Amino acid sequence: MTDQGYAVFETAIGTCAIAWGSGGILAVQLPEATAAESRARLRRRFPKAQEAPAPAEIQGAIDGVIALLRGEACDFTGLQLDMDGAPAFQRRVWEAARDIPPGETRSYGEIAARLGDAALARDVGQAMGRNPFPIIVPCHRVLAAGGKIGGFSAHGGITTKRRLLAIESALPRREPDLFSRETLTR
Secondary structure, eight states: OOSOEEEEEEETTEEEEEEEETTEEEEEEOOOSSHHHHHHHHHHHOTTOEEOOOOHHHHHHHHHHHHHHTTOOOOOTTOOBOOTTSOHHHHHHHHHHHTSOTTOOEEHHHHHHHTTOGGGHHHHHHHHHTOSSTTTSOGGGEEOGGGOOOOOOSTTHHHHHHHHHHHTTOOOOOOOOTTSHHHHTO
């Protein structure tokens, strides 16, 4: 018997998964190239977890992720996340990111400044890259300086990040193309 479980579910962007334990949600898995790969990645991360029907709170999280990825507003603030084992700084970064509403973005530097030291922008970016709770901790809403898209560690990289921002109508203004005809003739 294990106290960890996981469920796989379909969304507008593909097959996602969620893992939980006695302390709350352990992770959200964004789609890999195939549903089998999404399931396999989650099982590698949580080998003791058994696929099972989601308890009510977890089903609420699943329903919220599905709704958000359909373009509907969703509030995840009440969900219990199991951050045991994560360094205190990462926890603080993830909590700050949870405060970014759908349709809005913040920069790594803005998050760092909110945490008390704007010079920690790179550390904020690294914490976002280690986020085990994408969508619930909306790391896709955190951008590089100047509205640049920055990185994204999920399958599909920045293409997935742009897609998530587009679903939420939060795409930053397009970065200027330094090699466009308009820019080169100035």
